[in-house]
Amino acid sequence: MRKPDLDEKVERIALMRKQLVRVLDDDGQAVGPWAPGLTPEQLVTGLRDMMLVRAFDARMLRAHRQGKISFYMQCLGEEAIACAQQRALRPGDMHFPTYRQQGLLIASGYPLVEMINQVLSNTHDPLKGRQLPVMYSSREHGFFSISGNLATQYVQAVGWAMASALRGGTAIASAWIGEGATSESDFHAALVFASTYQAPVILNIVNNHWAISTPEDFARGASATFADRGYGFSIPALRVDGNDYLAVYAVSQWAAQRARANLGPTMVEWVTLRVGAHSTSDDPSGYRTDEAARFPLGDPVDRLTRHLLVTGALDDARQQALADEVTRDVEAAFQEADSHGSVKGGVVISPKTMFDDVYAVLPRHLREQRDQVEG
Amino acid sequence: MTAMTMIEAIRDAHVVAMERDDRVVVFGEDVGYFGGVFRCTLGLQQRFGAHRCFDTPISEAGIVGAAVGMAAYGLRPCVEIQFADYMYPAYDQIVSEAARLRHRSAGDFTAPLTIRMPTGGGIFGGQTHSQSPEALFTHVAGLKTVVVSNPYDAKGLLLAAIEDDDPVIFLEPKRVYNGPFDGHHERPIVPWSKHPLGEVPEGHYTIELGTARVHRAGSDLTVLTYGTLVHVAQAAADETGIDAEIIDLRTLVPLDLDTVLASVIKTGRCLVVHEATLTSGYGAELSATVQERAFHHLEAPITRVCGWDTPYPHAHEWAYFPGPDRVGRAMQALMSA
Numbered sequence: 067m068r069k070p071d072l073d074e075k076v077e078r079i080a081l082m083r084k085q086l087v088r089v090l091d092d093d094g095q096a097v098g099p100w101a102p103g104l105t106p107e108q109l110v111t112g113l114r115d116m117m118l119v120r121a122f123d124a125r126m127l128r129a130h131r132q133g134k135i136s137f138y139m140q141c142l143g144e145e146a147i148a149c150a151q152q153r154a155l156r157p158g159d160m161h162f163p164t165y166r167q168q169g170l171l172i173a174s175g176y177p178l179v180e181m182i183n184q185v186l187s188n189t190h191d192p193l194k195g196r197q198l199p200v201m202y203s204s205r206e207h208g209f210f211s212i213s214g215n216l217a218t219q220y221v222q223a224v225g226w227a228m229a230s231a232l233r234g235g236t237a238i239a240s241a242w243i244g245e246g247a248t249s250e251s252d253f254h255a256a257l258v259f260a261s262t263y264q265a266p267v268i269l270n271i272v273n274n275h276w277a278i279s280t281p282e283d284f285a286r287g288a289s290a291t292f293a294d295r296g297y298g299f300s301i302p303a304l305r306v307d308g309n310d311y312l313a314v315y316a317v318s319q320w321a322a323q324r325a326r327a328n329l330g331p332t333m334v335e336w337v338t339l340r341v342g343a344h345s346t347s348d349d350p351s352g353y354r355t356d357e358a359a360r361f362p363l364g365d366p367v368d369r370l371t372r373h374l375l376v377t378g379a380l381d382d383a384r385q386q387a388l389a390d391e392v393t394r395d396v397e398a399a400f401q402e403a404d405s406h407g408s409v410k411g412g413v414v415i416s417p418k419t420m421f422d423d424v425y426a427v428l429p430r431h432l433r434e435q436r437d438q439v440e441g
Numbered sequence: 442m443t444a445m446t447m448i449e450a451i452r453d454a455h456v457v458a459m460e461r462d463d464r465v466v467v468f469g470e471d472v473g474y475f476g477g478v479f480r481c482t483l484g485l486q487q488r489f490g491a492h493r494c495f496d497t498p499i500s501e502a503g504i505v506g507a508a509v510g511m512a513a514y515g516l517r518p519c520v521e522i523q524f525a526d527y528m529y530p531a532y533d534q535i536v537s538e539a540a541r542l543r544h545r546s547a548g549d550f551t552a553p554l555t556i557r558m559p560t561g562g563g564i565f566g567g568q569t570h571s572q573s574p575e576a577l578f579t580h581v582a583g584l585k586t587v588v589v590s591n592p593y594d595a596k597g598l599l600l601a602a603i604e605d606d607d608p609v610i611f612l613e614p615k616r617v618y619n620g621p622f623d624g625h626h627e628r629p630i631v632p633w634s635k636h637p638l639g640e641v642p643e644g645h646y647t648i649e650l651g652t653a654r655v656h657r658a659g660s661d662l663t664v665l666t667y668g669t670l671v672h673v674a675q676a677a678a679d680e681t682g683i684d685a686e687i688i689d690l691r692t693l694v695p696l697d698l699d700t701v702l703a704s705v706i707k708t709g710r711c712l713v714v715h716e717a718t719l720t721s722g723y724g725a726e727l728s729a730t731v732q733e734r735a736f737h738h739l740e741a742p743i744t745r746v747c748g749w750d751t752p753y754p755h756a757h758e759w760a761y762f763p764g765p766d767r768v769g770r771a772m773q774a775l776m777s778a
């Protein structure tokens with residue numbers, strides 16, 4: 067697959083919306099012009115990020131089964147996308163994520179214990195027990211507050227990027243959405259704004275093939291791909307193997323460079339598979355069979371591991387050491403967070419705090435209501 | 442009569458409506474093949490075909506906009522919004538279009554459609570799976586707004602809604618899907634099979650929109666409420682020993698003023714209870730109406746017990762929810778006023 071110049075005319079790369087950018091071939095080799103030239107250490111870091119995300123998800127699901135948390139959403143099988151893009155962008159850039167981009171936070175070095183504090187809604191929860199588990203927020207780590215309402219963040223990312231451009235900043239925005247939620251009007255509003263104002267934004271579509279029980283074609287309609295959505299807005303759009311860490315890194319870097327060079331928005335459809343259930347409230351056995359084994363793009367962790375083994379950047383001993391290390395880190399973070407209580411265990415911060423931050427200054431009627439709450 | 446959960450009663454109402462009238466079509470997110478995330482439409486696609494019950498793309502604006510078009514054509518769409526918290530993308534279609542189509546076209550076009558949505562908290566759903574937005578609908582001329590509290594009513598009201606010639610917003614407090622939840626979250630929920638209102642007649646029946654139900658007759662004070670809070674008020678009355686008359690309004694618009702006023706005139710005291718936020722909530726409308734029409738019969742000021750004016754919090758949902766303690770204390774205060 068050809069790698070176009072950053073300022074390539076949109077008509078000349080129009081077909082890329084129908085194709086698939088890949089770097090890692092079936093033998094674990096990095097091939098073609100998109101190979102990002104990462105050092106062995108960078109690649110091992112990438113692998114470790116993904117392994118950490120996977121171990122984190124597994125631990126949270128266990129906590130859910132143990133009745134310690136009320137709800138969880140994993141990203142099993144999709145780890146490469148958020149992890150690699152985080153490493154390809156810069157501090158100061160702002161991601162506008164959905165609930166399935168925990169990889170952005172983890173690869174940014176956000177403390178695991180803070181994430182677990184949020185998931186437990188405990189006394190140290192940075193969001194003070196207000197939000198459903200996994201709806202993190204961290205301005206410092208370039209992670210916009212997650213909304214439960216699908217697609218709203220997509221157009222906000224465009225607005226953030228427009229603001230950065232207006233102020234002559236060099237930071238860019240990255241918008242995230244699942245393929246199912248591209249049906250929402252806010253997605254289309256984002257495209258027209260991004261196109262009209264040539265905003266410095268990456269428009270990510272994570273096509274994991276399922277929106278709860280509904281297969282991807284409900285949102286795709288008669289178009290061949292989701293990247294097709296960019297075409298009508300003259301937004302350069304690429305379709306990429308989302309389970310290929312190297313391809314994700316390279317394409318994210320390309321899109322970020324375009325945005326920073328004031329060449330406008332880039333849309334990327336990341337092809338992947340939601341391997342697990344939609345959430346802990348969902349049981350997929352009612353609507354699909356196990357597809358992971360048949361998924362042609364494989365597993366992102368296995369593929370990068372293979373590449374590192376084949377190229378000699380990793381050996382079995384180091385791989386095992388990494389696995390032990392991430393398990394240990396997650397467990398230590400869990401133990402620490404668990405010592406700060408949980409909503410399930412009834413140990414949370416004072417309910418009076420729910421009245422804070424409704425407004426910048428507490429108005430009288432809320433003060434009066436707060437006085438009626440015990441605790 | 443068959444014992445049913447509210448989910449089963451709603452499903453049964455769909456079956457009856459779809460069998461009687463082939464203009465009835467049902468659609469929404471995850472509604473078709475899977476039968477809805479709360480399973481209220483389970484089996485409809487298998488039974489009636491994918492042209493009568495189908496999945497949609499995730500677009501609430503699309504769901505309601507398409508339903509308005511279908512209704513204008515002459516169908517009777519009954520659509521589901523997965524959670525009431527997700528109706529906002531559809532709000533323009535509801536408020537500017539469905540609600541006003543009859544009026545703006547002088548009856549040339551109408552929009553007889555039903556929009557169902559689960560409401561209310563108590564499932565640790567946080568701020569986007571817990572809202573009770575009824576006042577955002579009752580404020581809009583042209584909409585009818587129903588809130589159900591039990592399986593028997595749910596079936597009869599849903600059939601009436603689907604058959605109604607105007608757009609009906611049909612709100613289903615998810616906390617009472619499986620039993621008459623009374624706010625005692627620390628106790629196991631009593632299933633509908635152990636409650637008389639879980640007995641649901643087979644076949645077709647309707648409950649006229651605009652008729653309230655006296656849930657519990659009493660003489661000390663009147664409680665005006667609906668949805669989950671009907672059962673909470675019942676628990677509060679039982680626990681305080683106050684002989685409350687609990688009115689389950691069932692339809693907020695149109696309101697059954699006769700039943701409301703008869704009760705307030707009888708008891709002389711009025712407590713308004715809802716889970717939605719207090720300020721500009723439907724309770725304000727009830728309070729104003731009762732005050733205008735029955736002022737001289739009131740022995741105490743009308744009191745409201747509602748959700749606080751904050752987003753619905755995840756960790757503090759039981760401090761937010763107006764449970765039996767808060768409602769009971771308000772009853773006691775009203776009796777000594």
Ligand SMILES: Cc1ncc(C[n+]2csc(CCOP(=O)(O)OP(=O)(O)O)c2C)c(N)n1
Binds near residue numbers: 499501523
């Ligand atoms: C406005 C809105 N409508 C509906 C929902 C309910 N909902 C939550 S996630 C989801 C499916 C989203 O699927 P997709 O966009 O493909 O993302 P994925 O979950 O696969 O990552 C739905 C319908 C919601 N959260 N917000």
